[in-house]
Amino acid sequence: MSATPVAIRHLHTAADGFEADFQRVLHWSAETDSAIETRVAEIIADVRARGDAAVLAYTARFDGVHAETVAALELGPAELQAAFDAITPAQRGALQAAAARVRAYHERQRDACGLSWQYRDADGTLLGQKVTPLDRVGIYVPGGKAAYPSSVLMNAIPAQVAGVGEIVMVVPTPRGERNALVLAAAHVAGAHRVFTVGGAQAVAALAYGTATIPRVDKITGPGNAYVAAAKRRVFGQVGIDMIAGPSEILVLADGTTPADWVAMDLFSQAEHDELAQSILLCPDAAYIAQVQSAIDRLLPAMPRRDVIRASLEGRGALILTKNMEEACAISNRIAPEHLEVSSRDPHRWEPLLRHAGAIFLGAYTSESLGDYCAGPNHVLPTSGTARFSSPLGVYDFQKRSSLIEVSEAGANFLGPIAAELAYGEGLQAHAQAAEMRLKR
Known part of the structure; x- marks a missing residue:
């Protein structure tokens, strides 16, 4: 088994050129061949x-x-x-x-x-949703x-x-x-x-x-x-439901979780395929070094180590941030599929997180539990679409119909409004359909 260190990118938000390097990490073409x-x-x-x-x-x-x-x-x-x-x-x-x-x-x-x-x-007009x-x-x-x-x-x-x-x-x-x-x-x-x-x-x-x-x-x-x-x-x-891209995990860490745990969580998505993405955001440089060491030590024993290595080296990153607030802001830009808040006080940071498919709070909440048995759905938006999309759920298997029952009084009140707008749009039949129901 190879003990060659994993050449995963190390980025620093304070470094010159960070933005360009960060965009290269995020880039993935969703265009189908x-x-x-x-x-x-x-x-x-x-x-x-x-x-x-x-x-x-x-x-x-x-x-x-x-x-x-x-x-x-x-x-x-x-x-x-x-x-x-x-x-x-x-x-x-x-x-x-x-x-x-x-x-x-x-x-x-x-x-x-x-x-x-x-x-x-x-x-007396009835309005509703079915x-x-x-x-x-x-x-x-x-x-x-x-x-x-x-x-x-x-x-x-x-x-x-x-x-x-x-x-x-x-x-x-x-x-x-x-x-x-x-x-x-x-x-x-x-x-x-x-x-x-x-x-x-x-x-x-x-x-x-x-x-x-x-x-x-x-x-x-x-x-x-x-x-x-x-x-x-x-x-x-x-x-x-959605057009899904490669699987993703983003770990926000404050340095209090055992480094081996975080390394294995990064592996958990990297083992899916070579295009999967695993990113760590952390304000503690020494802790990032510990995670790198854990990656190098644990990888040789993984059955899918070649896939994990290719994923980490191709699309992974360990990013040093100024603080946890900046880490949360960068997370919102990424809008990851899976977001782990591996912190002693995850509820301090959760209100700052707006975009993610699923948010896993605390050191004991591994993403893999969400994949199998925690309860919430594991079909999640990828490739930044968590900015506007949601996990698969009951609502994806339902539809909504509007209910409208206008009373006689309601027709007299709403009719002139509808007619005025309809004439403005040049739709005379619309207008007259409303006017026919007015009390004369």
Whole structure:
């Protein structure tokens, strides 16, 4: 195992050229390769035209799974139950415990924000909001390099809590290898239908429907560049959650947390892939040196050490700040996916933090707990989009309809206002529709 020190960037906010160096750290191109875009467009068009036949052809070509019908690629409840029964008791217990916490959190979220309401104003006009769940959603669960049962829980449970009528899960099974933990998670989370189909063809099938795979109203869940490009292309035909970029962690540290803990937290995102980003902001130069030493000492024992090294050296940074206030200000500029406040008094700094997908408070709150079992959703905005986006939640599986019931008195009050504005816009039918209801 190599003991070569990790050449992660060290920056200092007081140094000349910091801003240019900082921008280089943040730079990541979200542009999809044009060849991928072209191929995805062809796949979507083919699935839209040939339906099941195209899905079967691409599943055979890309996953090496050959089937006579798409129906043969659907896993029924008995198979999900069998997968649940086949995993170890420890795995069953972990899945059920994580699912219970995720469900409890999203039930509170539903009760807090997912309520219909209405009121009547002085003239008797009723105004309000009606909240209803989506009829059918598709959740994409990655397969291939790794299996993600946690993604099943985080996508299916809030949909279930929201009251979605049907949850259709798609998951690729390269070479026919089915991950029992993923299928057990589908059983625990309440997925209604599961198809062993992946890639752009799965996204297209969900968006447009085939003879076997039903058309959905919204698609959520992460995937590779082909899946992301397909989601971007079908948006408008269906809703999507987000176009996710590489995973990110930002640690704000005051120097009181063991350096090994912070080093491992930086690893926890760096091990996802070479483009993942891990950044430390800290006002203590000696502590930053301790974290660097911990990185160098701990890395050789990590199974994914080559990926971690590439991530840290390519996109990571250890940044010395003037103080914690400046660290918080820089954090707001980054708007990270995961933000750890590794401080003795995290609640002192939390009010200063405006932009983050999820905020983890205190030394004992590792980001990995949020990934699996803390309760809040781990599907989070990346690439600075936390400035205007939110974690996946119950609200993503609901829609809102306005309620309006105008009384006779209300029509007499509102009619002249509407007519005046409508005439100003040159829309006479609008104006006359309002005026016809006025008392003469």
